[in-house]
Amino acid sequence: MDTALIAGGVVTQVWRDTAKDTLEGVEGTLVEFAPNEVVCGMLWNGSQLSVPTPVTAVPTVVSPYQARIVLLQAGLMDEVEAMMASPDIEPAAKIAWEYATGFYRDSPFINTLGSSLGLTSSQIDDLFIAASQVP
Structure with a gap:
């Protein structure tokens, strides 16, 4: 015993x-x-x-390819592309979208983009987790 x-x-x-x-x-x-x-x-x-369910860590960075695939799968890609094509978009945000080599979870760009899409912090985390699984 x-x-x-x-x-x-x-x-x-x-x-x-x-x-x-x-x-x-x-x-x-x-x-x-x-x-x-x-x-x-x-x-x-x-x-x-x-046995406790393992907690999936939110990645700190994903590649632009991974992010775009997950946005496409989530049905958000058209909305993001429309935002980036808007004449009201900040030039720095457009440059980040087009030329970033990685999207960082804690970046102001990601938080502003997520907020503009009506996403909660938890939903953004979920997208980052999903993106990290894209090969």
Whole structure:
């Protein structure tokens, strides 16, 4: 039998071949499991263990090719191209769109473009994640 220390629904420590009643001076929720059933980082909801869903990191930069493919797939490319063709567009934004070698997630250009498209920060993150998957 293995014993796990649970804090905030997460397994934080595991004692192998140890019953919980043999542990002294340990504060927190102790739960017993079958041998090798539990490892640190697993989630415990009070009755069942689960493995947490991995968090996908938002890339800091994607290539213009990757960005354009994802904008096309999302149905946003025509709107972006219309914005870039507008006489009201800032010249620096047009240069960035046409000549940048990479689009950086934290750049003012990307944040302004996303806002102009009505996208939330989370939606921009999702587009960057999708773009990073384009070969």
